[in-house]
Amino acid sequence: MLTSHAEVLSPRSLQEALTAKASHPETVALAGGTDLMVLIEANKLAPSRVLNLWGVQELRGIDAQDGWIRLGALTTWTELIHSTLLADHAPALVEAAQTCGAAQIRNRGTLGGNLANASPAGDSLPPLLALDGVVELGSARRGLRRVPIERFFLGYRKTALERDELITAIYLPARVDGDETFFRKVGTRRAQSISKLSFCGRVRRQGGQVTLARLAFGALGPVPLRAHTVEVALEGGPVRPQLAELLLNDIRPIADVRSTAEYRQRAAVNVLRGWLESLAG
Ligand SMILES: Cc1cc2nc3c(=O)[nH]c(=O)nc-3n(C[C@H](O)[C@H](O)[C@H](O)COP(=O)(O)OP(=O)(O)OC[C@H]3O[C@@H](n4cnc5c(N)ncnc54)[C@H](O)[C@@H]3O)c2cc1C
Numbered sequence: 492m493l494t495s496h497a498e499v500l501s502p503r504s505l506q507e508a509l510t511a512k513a514s515h516p517e518t519v520a521l522a523g524g525t526d527l528m529v530l531i532e533a534n535k536l537a538p539s540r541v542l543n544l545w546g547v548q549e550l551r552g553i554d555a556q557d558g559w560i561r562l563g564a565l566t567t568w569t570e571l572i573h574s575t576l577l578a579d580h581a582p583a584l585v586e587a588a589q590t591c592g593a594a595q596i597r598n599r600g601t602l603g604g605n606l607a608n609a610s611p612a613g614d615s616l617p618p619l620l621a622l623d624g625v626v627e628l629g630s631a632r633r634g635l636r637r638v639p640i641e642r643f644f645l646g647y648r649k650t651a652l653e654r655d656e657l658i659t660a661i662y663l664p665a666r667v668d669g670d671e672t673f674f675r676k677v678g679t680r681r682a683q684s685i686s687k688l689s690f691c692g693r694v695r696r697q698g699g700q701v702t703l704a705r706l707a708f709g710a711l712g713p714v715p716l717r718a719h720t721v722e723v724a725l726e727g728g729p730v731r732p733q734l735a736e737l738l739l740n741d742i743r744p745i746a747d748v749r750s751t752a753e754y755r756q757r758a759a760v761n762v763l764r765g766w767l768e769s770l771a772g
Pocket residue numbers: 519520521522523524525526527528529544564565590591592593596599600601602603604605606607608612613614615652656657658659683684685
């Protein structure tokens with residue numbers, strides 16, 4: 492429940508929403524509420540103004556546009572799962588959505604909320620990184636700007652969002668022939684658990700040679716990260732599973748209540764090697 496003194500605004504257009512955010516930057520955006528309401532219920536947050544985005548149609552929809560797939564910020568996990576466009580262009584993101592929460596969470600939880608919440612364990616983050624996603628941010632004063640997902644996460648729960656901005660959409664490049672992707676979430680259970688680590692990989696092969704590699708991990712550190720050393724080693728040759736060991740140059744896993752650093756390190760190498768073996772095999 493929101494505190495009785497919170498003022499709730501429910502804009503009907505994006506312009507109205509951005510104007511409300513710009514005039515009172517302390518206003519807290521509310522999308523599905525699956526992260527926010529947990530904080531409010533636990534008395535960790537008591538916003539005085541809440542911007543309920545749920546009725547803003549411009550923040551909805553999954554469409555193909557000029558070689559990109561546009562996903563409105565209010566796209567729910569359930570909508571990701573049922574999108575035929577994403578089944579073709581971003582199957583790894585669909586798989587990630589399938590592992591997320593339970594049906595109630597998937598029906599309310601949104602992609603924009605997952606990004607703005609910026610938990611390093613957010614399940615959409617590795618697929619969006621591996622797919623070279625771009626986040627679109629809107630402000631009433633400066634209009635729209637686009638930030639590559641790799642530059643969106645600045646530190647633990649810190650993002651490139653300015654105080655007067657909202658996430659309006661996420662853009663993914665259309666799939667290119669030869670791209671193969673893989674998603675894996677390691678948790679206590681396959682669903683309804685927070686990731687100990689999550690991984691999304693993408694390789695593009697032409698004539699047996701890797702021409703592009705993207706390897707993205709979540710829940711290993713304060714921000715989701717790309718394994719650049721392994722990516723560079725993979726590109727320009729056939730898939731060599733032993734390159735997975737190079738991952739130790741890219742990651743310094745954290746220890747927390749969910750897992751030890753050693754477990755995360757071993758599991759990350761094993762998940763990557765397993766996928767590379769299946770590609771090579
Ligand atoms: C039981 C349970 C299970 C869960 N399981 C998973 C899981 O398996 N994997 C996973 O990744 N997450 C999980 N979550 C977390 C949560 O469901 C997701 O992070 C979800 O995607 C958040 O989206 P939302 O729309 O509900 O965000 P909200 O709670 O509405 O907002 C979250 C944050 O984002 C901000 N925000 C929202 N939309 C915008 C916007 N358009 N622009 C700017 N800021 C915005 C809000 O101000 C707030 O700070 C779980 C949560 C619960 C309660």
